[in-house]
Amino acid sequence: MEIFKTPGARAAFALAITALIAVLLILILDDAAYDWIKAIHIMAIISWMAGMLYLPRLFVYHCDAAPGSELSETLKVMEQRLLRIILNPAMILAWILGLWLAWNANWFSAGWFHAKLAFALALSGVHGHYSASARRFANDQNTRSSRYWRMMNEVPALLMVVIVILVVVKPF
Numbered sequence: 561m562e563i564f565k566t567p568g569a570r571a572a573f574a575l576a577i578t579a580l581i582a583v584l585l586i587l588i589l590d591d592a593a594y595d596w597i598k599a600i601h602i603m604a605i606i607s608w609m610a611g612m613l614y615l616p617r618l619f620v621y622h623c624d625a626a627p628g629s630e631l632s633e634t635l636k637v638m639e640q641r642l643l644r645i646i647l648n649p650a651m652i653l654a655w656i657l658g659l660w661l662a663w664n665a666n667w668f669s670a671g672w673f674h675a676k677l678a679f680a681l682a683l684s685g686v687h688g689h690y691s692a693s694a695r696r697f698a699n700d701q702n703t704r705s706s707r708y709w710r711m712m713n714e715v716p717a718l719l720m721v722v723i724v725i726l727v728v729v730k731p732f
């Protein structure tokens with residue numbers, strides 16, 4: 561169909577189907593829904609993290625590609641697709657399902673959850689920075705070095721370590 565021709569439309573469709581499945585699970589499973597939604601939340605997080613670790617690697621290669629070269633144009637397409645098909649839908653799903661879990665189990669008063677929320681917001685901020693940088697690369701306006709992107713590659717990994725410890729160990 562015409563509407564599924566762009567990667568953005570396909571990603572939006574996949575996101576809507578996953579959200580529909582999540583709503584059906586909540587309605588049908590009732591008490592057991594929590595664990596199923598948590599499973600989908602973790603799948604969304606794995607997809608989000610995969611993209612958050614891969615995109616800065618593409619930026620590193622992009623820094624070394626001459627503007628207008630075939631490599632530079634290919635990297636632009638890869639970066640935009642990664643953002644539209646994986647990163648953006650996965651982040652939206654992780655947030656919606658994570659907030660539902662917190663609301664359902666009343667985690668909003670827990671200390672670990674406040675800290676997790678702060679680090680999840682920081683991760684979303686890094687996502688925003690990546691997204692804006694991909695736009696700059698698309699216009700051949702990147703000013704940052706490959707060394708900067710190599711360092712930025714570590715930030716989501718560090719945030720992920722802290723977040724997983726907070727949510728699994730719940731130290732406070």
Ligand code: HEM
Pocket residue numbers: 598601602605609654655657658659661662663665667680683719720723724727728
């Ligand atoms: C985007 C905002 C997020 C919100 C609102 C959120 C919220 C939640 C909540 C309330 C739970 C259930 C905790 C429990 O039942 O013990 C959960 C589970 C989990 N979250 Fe998130 N989360 C978010 C992002 C993330 C991120 C960025 C990561 C990892 C990088 C992550 C990893 C996990 C894991 C591994 C679990 C399963 C923990 C377990 O069952 O022991 N979440 N999340």
